[in-house]
Amino acid sequence: MQNRRLLSVIIPAFYAAGYLPALAEAIRSSTHVPGEVILVDDASLDNTREIASQLGFRVVQNPSQCGPALARNRGAAMAQGDLLFFLDADCLPQPDTFAKAIAGLNQEPGIAALIGSYDTRPEANAIVSRFRNLLHAYHHHHGKREAWTFWGACGIIRKEAFSAVGGFSSAYARPSIEDIELGLRLKQNGGRILLDPSVQVKHRKRWTLVSMIRTDVFDRAIPWTRLLQQQKSLPNDLNLGWTQRASAAAALLAPLAAWWHPWFGAGLLGLVLALNWRFYGFLFQHWGAWGALCSFPLHLLYFTYSALTFATIVATDRFRPRA
Numbered sequence: 001m002q003n004r005r006l007l008s009v010i011i012p013a014f015y016a017a018g019y020l021p022a023l024a025e026a027i028r029s030s031t032h033v034p035g036e037v038i039l040v041d042d043a044s045l046d047n048t049r050e051i052a053s054q055l056g057f058r059v060v061q062n063p064s065q066c067g068p069a070l071a072r073n074r075g076a077a078m079a080q081g082d083l084l085f086f087l088d089a090d091c092l093p094q095p096d097t098f099a100k101a102i103a104g105l106n107q108e109p110g111i112a113a114l115i116g117s118y119d120t121r122p123e124a125n126a127i128v129s130r131f132r133n134l135l136h137a138y139h140h141h142h143g144k145r146e147a148w149t150f151w152g153a154c155g156i157i158r159k160e161a162f163s164a165v166g167g168f169s170s171a172y173a174r175p176s177i178e179d180i181e182l183g184l185r186l187k188q189n190g191g192r193i194l195l196d197p198s199v200q201v202k203h204r205k206r207w208t209l210v211s212m213i214r215t216d217v218f219d220r221a222i223p224w225t226r227l228l229q230q231q232k233s234l235p236n237d238l239n240l241g242w243t244q245r246a247s248a249a250a251a252l253l254a255p256l257a258a259w260w261h262p263w264f265g266a267g268l269l270g271l272v273l274a275l276n277w278r279f280y281g282f283l284f285q286h287w288g289a290w291g292a293l294c295s296f297p298l299h300l301l302y303f304t305y306s307a308l309t310f311a312t313i314v315a316t317d318r319f320r321p322r323a
Contacts, residue, residue, distance in 0.1 A: 006035035006081035007098060008159075012071035012152075014042040016089035017051050019204060024055040026092045032099040035081055039089075040071040069168035069178035072152065076162060084162055086179075088153040091201035094119070101156040104196045112161035112191025113183075115151040116199030117141055120286040124206040130287060131295045132207045135302070138282045139239050140197050147195040150183035154201045161191050176219045181227060213305060221309035229314070243275045244303075248310075250275075251303035272300065 009027065013020075020039075027037060039057040041049045043065040052059045060074060068088075076084055085101060087093065097116065104114045117140035122133035140151075150157065152168075165185040172178035183193055250268040258265025273280070276299065283292040 007083045008079035008081035009034040009037045009085045009087055010072055010075035011039045011087050011089050012068035013039050013048050013089040015044045015046050017046045017048045019089045020051050029095055030098050031095050038075040040075045042071045067173040068175050069172045073167040082159050084159050085156045086152045090204045091153050093201050097199055100199045105156055110192050112186055113150055113157035114194045116154040117197040118203045119200040123204040127294050128209050129207040131298045132212050133203045138279050143195050147193040148187055150179045152179035165189050177223050217309050221306050225310050225313040247272050247275045248303040248307035251300045252307040
């Protein structure tokens with residue numbers, strides 16, 4: 001195989017031992033077997049490295065924990081291929097995931113990267129886990145084909161395009177929005193990013209209500225708000241579309257409106273339902289009526305804390321004394 005056609009799969013890993021056997025089997029079962037699989041262990045204290053080596057991965061160990069952004073950069077620097085596929089350790093590719101990603105990347109000139117989606121059958125079946133995973137899947141299944149963001153859990157990028165923008169930012173020492181920020185720089189550098197929801201992985205992560213709120217607020221909403229303030233723009237796509245912004249405002253104001261008059265509060269809740277009827281239909285299709293019903297209060301909570309975080313950060317930064 002010529003180096004130009006070599007696909008390098010890069011997996012950042014932190015305490016990922018339990019995920020690796022099934023992941024290795026999924027990769028071996030692919031219709032397009034990667035030329036190499038590089039697992040960058042981010043200083044785990046379990047047996048992640050040993051199991052990865054036994055499974056045939058090329059293992060790199062970080063001397064200290066630095067987060068997935070720098071772990072991916074280290075794997076990319078060692079990769080032999082011209083195509084880099086970034087995959088999270090808790091995601092299982094389907095047999096055709098790599099083949100579809102390569103075909104999509106090569107279908108048109110000027111495409112620097114392509115991102116996929118979670119499938120609609122997450123491994124964790126608890127209510128919070130299924131809601132959170134299906135919410136993410138829905139936005140990628142219905143996002144614009146011309147994307148503005150990269151996705152580190154299931155994304156392929158040309159190595160030359162990745163190197164041209166300096167890879168993932170070292171500013172993110174935790175799993176955060178490092179892939180979103182990379183996508184913005186790719187776009188600013190003239191690269192096209194496509195979203196193809198048929199390029200799928202199964203998400204195996206188990207969420208709790210606490211972990212969902214903590215991740216969404218501290219690792220998503222706060223850094224994302226500050227990044228958007230720097231960009232001075234709000235893309236009308238994915239979970240930043242106008243319907244999502246209006247839903248967040250309605251969910252945030254509903255308790256105050258209900259205090260003023262119950263019908264006002266009910267009206268705002270009805271507006272959230274109306275704005276998100278496609279999402280609830282998606283849940284009904286893939287989870288049934290019970291799943292869609294259970295998801296509504298979680299969705300309201302998600303909109304509420306997202307809106308509160310956005311408003312708090314904007315207000316705090318605006319009134320912060322200038323040095």
